[in-house]
Amino acid sequence: MQPILEKEIDKILAREISTRWLQELGVPLPPRKANELVKYWLNHTELVAEPVIMGLPGDDNWCLHRSKYFPDPNVEFPTWQRILDRMSDPIAFAAWQYGVYTGNYQGRQMLWMHGENGEEGKSAIARIIGQELYGPAHNAISNASINSNEKRFLNSHFEHAALVIYPDASNRKCLSSEEFKTLASAGSDPVLIERKGKQAYTAYLNARMWICSNFSPEVTSDNFMTSRLLYISISPMVDEKPDPTVKERLKAELSGFLAYAEQCYEERCPDNYRIQTDTDNDVKALTEQYFEHFDIIFSKHWQVDEQSEVAASIIKEKLKVEGLQSKPQYDQFVDWLVNRKGARWKKRSEENGRIFYAGIAPAAGRRLSLDEVMTMES
Missing domain, CATH: 3.40.50.300 (P-loop containing nucleotide triphosphate hydrolases)
Structure with missing residues (x-):
């Protein structure tokens, strides 16, 4: 059994009335008359409570589906x-x-x-x-x-x-x-x-x-x-x-x-x-696998350096290149950056509130972009 969705009820009731009318009286029911009968019934009938989605054997309730299976310890499996x-x-x-x-x-x-x-x-x-x-x-x-x-x-x-x-x-x-x-x-x-x-x-x-x-x-x-x-x-x-x-x-x-x-x-x-x-350790292992991906990205672009800092805008740009494009993904990465690599969040009021992460620097030997060079010079 499937529920009748909103606005489909009138059509289904009108069709049911018309079909039954033809069966009983042998003449078709005009559509306008069928719609009037549906409205009359809806305005005067007392509605029952909405049935639950599913019922079990022995339940005394209206439901869209009642299962026939119940626990039986005498049945081997x-x-x-x-x-x-x-x-x-x-x-x-x-x-x-x-x-x-x-x-x-x-x-x-x-x-x-x-x-x-x-x-x-x-x-x-x-x-x-x-x-x-x-x-x-x-x-x-x-x-x-x-x-x-x-x-x-x-x-x-x-x-x-x-x-x-x-x-x-x-x-x-x-x-x-x-x-x-x-x-x-x-x-x-x-x-x-x-x-x-x-x-x-x-x-x-x-x-x-x-x-x-x-x-x-x-x-x-x-x-x-x-x-x-x-x-x-x-x-x-x-x-x-x-x-x-x-x-x-x-x-x-x-x-x-x-x-x-x-x-x-x-x-x-x-x-x-x-x-x-008992699978908590399995989930923990999956979490570590997820952060291994972050480690690979970090090693490719940056290194730990207490004397340096990297602009948040540059981090976001590099993450997009690596396929981490959504805000939740960016937030997860910078949380990992702070918790696992010791980076520190900084905000420079003299640069219109620009955000930096201190404690990291571009990876050694990597060619810097113009934005990175300008950031380092500033």
Whole structure:
């Protein structure tokens, strides 16, 4: 079941009335009369509460989708277990799945599943969980969804969804984008929703994101990023031949997997907010990898020199050449420059408030630009 979007209701009701009228009376209903009946009904009927996005077996509520799966400890899950055994933290993975599925999880962590081989089964289990547990209460986005031409429509994929899957993600920097920061608010802030050809409006989003990628994410030491990332790596299959029946077995074992996931959730997320994980060191290593890139850029253009300084405008110019063009990227680099290289921020009032970073100088042997020469002479 899918929700009827605003301004589509009148057309759908008019069509339904006209179809039923023709069936019952054998004559067509004039369009003007059909529209009048719709307005009459909307003005006098008592509306029910908006249904929740997803319901579980046994829930007594209106919902857009009700799952048929529930935890059953009597169902064995050997197929799932073989996949879980190849994960860096299978307990955290299962805990996240259970918390999102039941709606108990109120935190903001996004699940990033990383497998470099491309044949680990991450896309297969994402498809099984999405289709079987969530049905129409889940959506998928693509790399095109977050590019410059389509990203304004990104939020619309999360409305009326409990889970959104980003399969085959190739954008390693997506977690630092403003769009993903908005999506990580976990329904606490209203966001702008825009659909193609429709007027934009604000709404609250409660969907959680599951990212599957052959690449690890680019991770900074920002608390925003590290606190919202649940990073799980998965190794490739070993001594396992392709099995055309594996998907059916995964479906048949879902209730058993959910029983295991329920235990994992109780162990790792007692506060319903933060899923504890064993992969903190993996995330720290990813952070170090990110800053290695900064180190390479710094060594190429500058060196530590307590007696010198470099204008912020020149730093910004060099970073653009190296592909760091956005303000957040510039801010991250200069923070690293201060914390890792001991640079000191200075502002010269006699030069109209021009900003400099003391403690660094152009790299030895590098040919200076005219701006750099003039800066040094001043």
